[in-house]
Amino acid sequence: MRTATLSTSTALVAFASLANAHFNLDYPAARGFDEDVLGTFPCGGQDTVSSNRTSWPLSGGSIALTMGHIDANVEVLIAVGSDPGSAFNTIIRPTFTEQGLGAFCMTGFTLPSSLNISDGTEATIQVVTNGDPDRGLYNCADITFSSTATNPDSSVCKNATGVTTTQASVAGNPNVTSSEANGTTNGAESGAVGMRVGVENLLLAALTGVVLSFAL
Numbered sequence: 001m002r003t004a005t006l007s008t009s010t011a012l013v014a015f016a017s018l019a020n021a022h023f024n025l026d027y028p029a030a031r032g033f034d035e036d037v038l039g040t041f042p043c044g045g046q047d048t049v050s051s052n053r054t055s056w057p058l059s060g061g062s063i064a065l066t067m068g069h070i071d072a073n074v075e076v077l078i079a080v081g082s083d084p085g086s087a088f089n090t091i092i093r094p095t096f097t098e099q100g101l102g103a104f105c106m107t108g109f110t111l112p113s114s115l116n117i118s119d120g121t122e123a124t125i126q127v128v129t130n131g132d133p134d135r136g137l138y139n140c141a142d143i144t145f146s147s148t149a150t151n152p153d154s155s156v157c158k159n160a161t162g163v164t165t166t167q168a169s170v171a172g173n174p175n176v177t178s179s180e181a182n183g184t185t186n187g188a189e190s191g192a193v194g195m196r197v198g199v200e201n202l203l204l205a206a207l208t209g210v211v212l213s214f215a216l
C-alpha cells in the first residue's frame with residue numbers, strides 16, 4: 001500500500017509538471033515564473049520589475065528557452081525603459097515556428113537603430129509563444145544593454161537534439177486564438193495535445209505498474 005501510494009503520487013507530480021511546463025525563459029533571467037498564469041499579458045503574471053537585471057550585449061545577444069510543447073510559434077519583442085509596463089512595441093524576432101522539446105537558444109539579436117540603444121540603456125524583453133490552444137504565453141526578462149556583456153556559454157545557450165525552426169506559415173504574432181489560427185498554429189496545438197496524451201500514457205503505465213505489483 002505504501003509503495004502504491006508513493007508511485008501514484010510520483011506519477012501525478014511528474015504528470016503535473018510536464019503538462020504545465022509551457023516554456024521557460026532561462027537567459028536572460030526571467031522576472032519569475034508561474035505556469036498557472038503564463039497566459040496573462042504582458043509578462044505571464046510577473047508585473048514587478050526585477051531588482052537584478054541581466055547585462056545583455058548591444059548586438060549579437062542570445063535568448064535561451066526551454067520548450068515544453070513539441071512545437072510552438074515564437075515571437076520576441078522589446079520595450080525600452082526601466083519599467084516599461086506593457087509597451088512591447090518593437091518586434092526583435094518575427095514569428096517563426098519552433099519544433100522539438102527542451103533547450104532552444106535563439107542567437108544573433110540585433111536591435112533597430114531607431115530604438116537609440118546605448119551602453120546602460122534599460123529594457124525588457126518579452127518572449128511570446130502560442131503554446132496553448134486559446135491564448136499567448138508570456139515570459140519577460142529585465143535587461144541592461146552593456147558594451148561589455150558577453151553571451152552565456154553552451155551549457156546555457158544550446159539547442160536540444162531534434163530542435164528545428166521553420167518560417168511560420170501563420171502571419172502576425174503567436175497571440176492568435178485557435179479559431180483564427182491556420183496551418184502551423186493548428187499543428188502546434190495538436191502537437192501540444194499529442195504531448196499531453198503521451199504523458200497521460202506514461203501515467204497510465206505507472207498506474208498499471210502499481211496494479212500489477214498488487215496482483216503479484
Ligand SMILES: *[C@@H]1O[C@H](CO)[C@@H](O)[C@H](O)[C@H]1NC(C)=O
Pocket residue numbers: 029052053054
Ligand atoms: C542575479 O542574476 C544573475 C544572472 O541571472 C544570477 O547569476 C545571480 O545569482 C542573481 N543574483 C541574485 C542576488 O539574485
Ligand SMILES: *[C@@H]1O[C@H](CO)[C@@H](O)[C@H](O)[C@H]1NC(C)=O
Pocket residue numbers: 116118
Ligand atoms: C538617444 O539616447 C541618448 C543617450 O541616452 C540621448 O542623449 C539622445 O537624446 C537620444 N536620442 C534620441 C533621438 O532619442
Ligand SMILES: *[C@@H]1O[C@H](CO)[C@@H](O)[C@H](O)[C@H]1NC(C)=O
Pocket residue numbers: 104105106107157158159163164165
Ligand atoms: C538553435 O537553432 C536555431 C535555429 O536553427 C539557430 O538559429 C540558433 O543559432 C541555434 N542555437 C545555437 C546555440 O546553436
Ligand SMILES: *[C@@H]1O[C@H](CO)[C@@H](O)[C@H](O)[C@H]1NC(C)=O
Pocket residue numbers: 041077136173175
Ligand atoms: C497579445 O495579446 C494581448 C492580449 O490580448 C494584447 O494585449 C497584446 O497586444 C498582444 N501582443 C501582440 C504583440 O500583439
Ligand SMILES: *[C@@H]1O[C@H](CO)[C@@H](O)[C@H](O)[C@H]1NC(C)=O
Pocket residue numbers: 180181182
Ligand atoms: C487561412 O489560410 C487561408 C489559406 O492560406 C487564407 O486564405 C486565410 O486568409 C487564412 N485565415 C486567416 C485568419 O489567417
Ligand SMILES: [Cu+2]
Pocket residue numbers: 019020021022023068069131132
Ligand atoms: Cu503548456
